[in-house]
Amino acid sequence: MSAMSDSRITSVSTEARVFPPPAAFAASARIGSREAYDAVYARSIQEPEAFWAEQAQSFHWFTPHERVLEWQAPHAKWFVGGTTNLAYNCLDRHLAGPRADATAIVFEGEPGDVVRYTYRELHAEVCRLANALTQLGVVAGDRVGIYMGMVPEAAMAMLACARLGAVHTVIFGGFAAEAIRDRLNDAGAKVVLTQDAAWRRGGQVPLKAQVDRALADVPSVEHVVVLQRMAEAPALGERDYDWRTLVAAQSAEHEAPALDAEHPLFILYTSGTTGKPKGVLHSTGGYMVGTALTTRHVFELRDDDVYWCTADVGWITGHSYVVYGPLCNGATVMMYEGAPNHPAPDRFWELIAKHKISILYTAPTAIRAFIKWGDEHPQRHDLSSLRLLGTVGEPINPEAWMWYREVIGGERCPIVDTWWQTETGGIMMTPLPGSIPAKPGSCCLPFFGVSPKILRDNGEEAEPNEGGLLVIDKPWPSMLRTIWGDDERFRATYFSRFEGKYFTGDGARRDADGYFWVMGRVDDVVNVAGHRLGTAEVESVLVAHEAVAEAAVVGRPDELKGQALVGFVTLKGGVTATEELRAALIDKVSADIGKFARPDAVIWADALPKTRSGKIMRRLLARLAAGETELGDVTTLEDAAVLASLRDREGEDE
């Protein structure tokens, strides 16, 4: 990886250039000038309740709210007393209008099969599936696991749950059995929706087999519904149902029930500083209004757009910006099943030309990979349908931003670099494409109603350009409501660092123009290729191996993936460090969590450096892993010899 020499990938300059919104874009935008943005933003902060009450009006409510907000930090309730249904707002609401027969989802499988659903058809499919789930005994409040690839049925599964008020927990298809088991058990899932296998890089990724392994130890699951994606019908066990058979027998009529605005919508597990992933809980009304409003303004959606967010539905970006936000707006959503480089590195560009995609929303890691694969691939295709580009998930280096603008956007498309998190539900900071000049590498300014601050350790506000901790000091509609089953952890994780303010876990600075620059996590969370991983999760897999006494996992900078994982491992007495053992440890991480969590390197250590109180000195290990020689203040090291032993071994893997 370090041999890669393309200077456009490596971050060498943060010198800010400014790109004003293209004139043609500003002319037709909903918010078409900086003054217009400033006025709306000021109102959203000064009169939040009036602002959000107005925004809520463009949705269908069975009963209107009585109060906009009840805020008793850390608990927020939005649109109190209102009842609605998110699936109704994504589907039924469009059936009476001009979008009824517009395409809701265009799907292309990796082998090239294309399927389209209009809003009317998608509505019918979701109603049938909701009836099927009801037949299986699913009622409002029950939890349903969804472990699928990127197929339209994954979106249908989410919508059917939302329609019934069943709380879905989507588990990314890259997770392996143990991770699935832990999540299903934590959620207490009653039913799991899955598929036999998904296409990826020409091969079949087995999904049902992982579910079967996981379910050996999940007593709460009563039924499994299996979608057949491959040619051969999957073998079904006693508790399994064939998706299509089950759904075909159902009525396409289903009345969406009125659900309380605060009815739990979904649990999505994300990594934190301990080994146990956190079940981030989102609720119905606030999430709906927040994700739909951001989708409309950030992507400046129009009815003739073909909108493509490349995220997997297993992550928050897939929830908010593949499914709920765009469908609430009646958008035409592209879904692609497979790898960006199958059968060739130009697959994305071929898809854009073929489906006339106008909005592309992807991750910086993907952009850096495209740069590495070569300009000839996008240049071979007609990308003139594109009119807006977005990025999400990790900081984008200015060089990758410039390449995206020039080679993909033909210098005519604005770029929105959107900062947000699983916990925030929707986009929090971004340039608005018609009104806010963009600076490459900056997520620019807060979205309406979002109040970010950069604080010093002592809680004072930092000066312009002074790095500090990023907090949000006012509640917003799509914020998480709690951690499933652990409200104390919710309070301790997010609202105790600065009493009553939401702590993001990110470090950032704000420049003299008020633009935000997010630097990355300040906790033990590592962002590998846009995937958020807790180092403690990987450590607990390593220490569970019989040969391992102790392990510490840290992130190190990686030109392509942003960050990569490095594990420092101390073996039990009498165990010999071999290449086989190293490979076995890495394989164990693949088998237990998933391939995407594999450490790039495992470094043997006689012991791990610890403070006098016994805490592993991770920051020091991170600097060692990054190959830095200047190790800073190590006077608190319990045993300086440990450090020397590490230094000697560092580089063995290179």
Ligand code: PRX
């Ligand atoms: O560190 C920030 C980084 O991703 C983290 C959130 O990860 P996750 O919950 O998986 O959600 C990712 C998709 C929203 C943040 O704490 N991050 C996300 N977007 C950006 C970013 N860092 C810099 N710039 C961004 N645009």
